[in-house]
Structures are given as structure tokens and as C-alpha cells.
Amino acid sequence: MARHVEQVATELADAGQDVRIAAPRAVRERIAVPGVELDLRDRPSAADARTVETLRTLAAGADVVHAHGLRAGALTVLAVRSLRARPRVVVTEHNLAVGSRRTLAISGVLERLVARGADVVLAVAPDLAERARRLGARDVRLAVVPAPPRRPATAGREEVRASLSIPDGVALVICVSRLAPQKGLDLLVEAAALTERTLAGRAAPGGDRTPHDPSPHAAAPYDAAPHVAAPHVAAPHVAAPHVAAPHDPSPHDPTPRPAGPATAWCVAGSGPLRAELAEHAASIGAPVRLLGAREDVPDLLAAADVVVSTSHWDGQTIVLQEAMVAGAAVVATDVGGVSIVTGEAGILTGRDAREVSDAVVQILTDVGLSRRLKAAALRRSSDLATGADLAAQLRDVYGPTER
Secondary structure: OHHHHHHHHHHHOOOOOOEEEEEEEEHHHHOOOEEEEEOOOOOOOOHOOOOHHHHHHHOOOOOOEEEOHHHHHHHHHHHHHOOOOEEEEEEEEEEOOOOOOHHHHHHHHHHHHHHHHOOOOEEEEEEHHHHHHOOOOOOOOOOOOOOOOOOOOOOOOHHHHHHOOOOOOOOOOOEEEEOOOHHHHHHHHHHHHHHHHHHHHHHOOOOOOOOOOOOOOOOOOOOOOOOOOOOOOOOOOOOOOOOOOOOOOOOOOOOOOOOOOOEEEEEEEEOHHHHHHHHHHHHHHOOEEEEEOOOOOHHHHHHHHHHEEEEOOOOOOHHHHHHHHOOOOEEEEOOOOOOHHHOOEEEEOOOOHHHHHHHHHHOOOOOHOOOOHHHHHHHOOOOOOOOHHHHHHHHHHOOOOOO
């Protein structure tokens, strides 16, 4: 969310608008526009009254107040109610609430406040947009979330594999994610274990093929992408150069596979579930390694044989946008706004470990599919939203700002 707030503020400032930011210190420090620090917490607290008063003071001289997130949106709606000259209120909803019954109940109240009090609701995913409409929002649109600035890889595939101690013949599966419940990493761990069992069965002499271990000679069920993204106006389509797979994962590859795991699933990111995930992986024999926070994400994505996202819910995730730019073969759960990012350039699955595993196995054992997905990702990267697309939406949503 902080990155998107920075994008919005930068586009507005570059367009000559008078922009003020009210945000927690961590967000304020990354955005080079004037503003004030806001005590905005994750849960209701006594500080909310002060926050509402601060927002009311700022809103009194504004043409538009654009809030990001349910908590900020609801407090903004409360802040402007008593103003004689009420500014236009725009709220971008970035997340679907997950958690306990109490958390969901509180989020439900906030959603209603935003739906009934905002002039425009921008939703980063179609399901969020539909929820806002059901709750009575007057004007609901899909938010434009631009791809981040392109960061080219600075290390080659072999260099990255060597730095991670990945043996020759072992497939590298990359996930970039915060280690938090919403990201569904328990699903990833289970998919990793299933993938190992499937590939081990293939490697064994005379090994039986199960219904979840399709023959490489059979018609590949993932050859055509099963999902189509929501319409998106973007730059003219530019064909990407054909990119050959970095290695041939075909079962007919004569290169002998070393003893040990057939895959290495490396998760880049930090978060509260690290110990729990490590224990879960060890208990079921999943070849999952938790790398912690990384600064070399473009290198990891470019070196991956497959990039996997197993979120229970996600918006127009930046990581998958970066994976498109890197030309990665992507497997992702079809949730939230994921399909808006991937279009036809990835395999989208249900929230099911077997489905995720089957898709990964299909890519690792079909070199043609791997190449097609990587080429499709590069083509898709040229169609991702830009800062100019965001600026156009903001002009339309904000309307005249002459006060």
C-alpha cells in the first residue's frame, strides 16, 4: 500500500498539484512531498479521535481527500462530515479483511462507512469492488496500480543458483512474499512436498503415473491459459523476443539428476510465520528454504524455473508484476486482482495444494510450455499499467480542483 501511495503522490506532484500527505512515519519518510505524521493504527484505539481531528483540519482546505485502506477511509469519512465545504472523498481499498470474527466484524463496519460516505471507491480487485457496490457505494471503479520501475537483473542465472547452493539438475522455484497468513504459505509448503513426491515417482524406473502426474506426451491441460484478465487500457501491444528456457526440464533430458530433492523452493521475505513455516516444511519433507528479506528480487525472479504465489487473497500484486517483467513462468492462485496482472501469461489455480503442484510439475516437465509462458510474461509486461494510466484515472476521479 505504501508504494501505491507514493506513486499517487508523485504523479500528482509532477502534474503541479498541491499535495499534502498525512500518514504514519514509515510512509511519510519515503515520500518527498510535504505533510504531517498521522497516528494511524491497525486496530481501533484512543488515538482515533486525535486522528479524526487532524484529518478534519487538513480536509478543511482541500479539494479532494484520497484515503488508502479501510481504516484511513473510514476515519476520513468521519472527519469530513461536519465540514461546511466538504471536499470530495476518494478511498482506495487495498485488502480483503481476513482474521478472527471480531476482526471481520470491525472491518464490516468500516466497509459500510466507506461505501456510504465516499464519493468514489477505487478497488484493487473485482471482488472488493463488488462488495463495495453491495454495501451501497455510489461510484466504484477498479484502481489502476502501475507496475514499479523496472529493475533489471544484475546477476546471471548460474550466479544466482550458485549463491543459493542449488545443485545442477535441481529446479529452482521462487516465491517472494511476506510470511503472513494472507499469503497462504502453508499451501506452498504442501505443494512443494507433493511436487517432490510426483517427480520422485517419475524418476523411479517403471514408476506409475498417477492422475495428478500427467504424461509429458499427453495434451498439456495448461497449454492455453484458463483465465482472462479484466479489460485494461494500456500501451499498444509489443511482441517480446522469444526467450529460450534456461534449461530443458524434459523428462528425456539425459543429464542425470543428483541424489536428493528434485526442486528447491526458496521464499524471499520476512514475517511472523517464519518459525511455524520452517517447522511445517521439516515435518512433511518439503524442500522449502526461507531466505528472509532480500534486495536481489529481480535476480531471483529472472533465475527461477517457476515463480509461485499461493496467496489466499491478493490485489494487483507488485511481485507478480515484477515476475512478468522478468519473463518468469508463473503459477498463482486465482484470487483477488491476480488475473488483472497476469492476463493469459500464467497458470492460475484454485487454493489447493494439489492444483498448485500439478501446475508446477507441468512446467518443469514440458520445456515447450515453459518457453511459452516465459515469452507470454514478457509480452504481458508491456501491457501493465503505467504512471500515465494512474494519472489519467486520478484526473477523472478527482474532477475539477479549483477551490
